[in-house]
Amino acid sequence: MAENHKKAAGRLCYLCNQRRAALKRPKTLEQICRECFYEVFEEEIHQVIVKNQLFKPGERIAIGASGGKDSTVLAYVLSELNRRHNYGLDLFLLSVDEGITGYRDDSLETVKRNEIQYGLPLKIVSYKDLYGWTMDEIVKMIGLKNNCTFCGVFRRQALDRGAALLKVDKLVTGHNADDIAETVLLNILRGDIARLSRCTSITTGEDGPIPRCKPFKYTYEKEIVMYAYFKRLDYFSTECIYSPNAYRGFAREFIKDLERMRFTILFILPYQHH
Numbered sequence: 001m002a003e004n005h006k007k008a009a010g011r012l013c014y015l016c017n018q019r020r021a022a023l024k025r026p027k028t029l030e031q032i033c034r035e036c037f038y039e040v041f042e043e044e045i046h047q048v049i050v051k052n053q054l055f056k057p058g059e060r061i062a063i064g065a066s067g068g069k070d071s072t073v074l075a076y077v078l079s080e081l082n083r084r085h086n087y088g089l090d091l092f093l094l095s096v097d098e099g100i101t102g103y104r105d106d107s108l109e110t111v112k113r114n115e116i117q118y119g120l121p122l123k124i125v126s127y128k129d130l131y132g133w134t135m136d137e138i139v140k141m142i143g144l145k146n147n148c149t150f151c152g153v154f155r156r157q158a159l160d161r162g163a164a165l166l167k168v169d170k171l172v173t174g175h176n177a178d179d180i181a182e183t184v185l186l187n188i189l190r191g192d193i194a195r196l197s198r199c200t201s202i203t204t205g206e207d208g209p210i211p212r213c214k215p216f217k218y219t220y221e222k223e224i225v226m227y228a229y230f231k232r233l234d235y236f237s238t239e240c241i242y243s244p245n246a247y248r249g250f251a252r253e254f255i256k257d258l259e260r261m262r263f264t265i266l267f268i269l270p271y272q273h274h
């Protein structure tokens, strides 16, 4: 971040040619000012929403809010765009409390502050209430093997239950281009053709209880972090204490290495179509 910042300082913004450049934009490598960065970042997400017809006026939308950078930026940007472009959406924050002491309890405090900061009603559903078990208790029983698989299945269902309680039409999540590139690579390595064809769709689950969509499908993680940093958004940045997640970590490092070698894989993978 500081490095990007230093390199850009001293020049005029490539886009407005008036203000000093404050950063080098990861997606285009242009040196631009903060104001232009906010504008292009938000406008690109607006275009993704419009082109893919993600929402209809009057819809109730739940934002899967973990308190992390992606969903915090998503909540902030969606509420801004909803006002600016009159989408006519009723937005809600929906959080799942997995019952992980020292991780989810702290990140939920962030979401509770976001509820006030962004004026979005918050609903929290917990594994304890839904299933009678917290992840702390499950890990005590089964250890650290396969715990992420359990947690992923439970979270998926908990989000569906929460969405039903809120009576929303859709659920949006903060999955970004980096997450999707990793998932594409993992599905290739696993030879999972069915998931490979599904994982790049911007909207999924249209035949299930609640459609889900990913407005950040084309947004780079680095840009989300920069946006949160420059806007001083309130988010929680600790990794889950139970998820070493070696397999996904390997995919992430591999993609980063390819990017360093100037392969534009991050840009290409989320565009894969079936």
Ligand SMILES: Nc1ncnc2c1ncn2[C@@H]1O[C@H](COP(=O)(O)OP(=O)(O)OP(=O)(O)O)[C@@H](O)[C@H]1O
Pocket (backbone or CB within 6 Å): 063, 064, 065, 066, 067, 068, 069, 070, 071, 072, 094, 095, 096, 097, 098, 155, 172, 173, 174, 175, 179
């Ligand atoms: N406990 C939760 N409650 C509600 N939504 C969640 C929860 N965990 C994850 N999500 C949703 O799923 C998306 C992807 O989750 P993942 O665990 O991969 O986190 P991430 O990429 O670090 O995102 P974030 O920065 O938002 O935590 C999040 O952006 C969020 O929309």
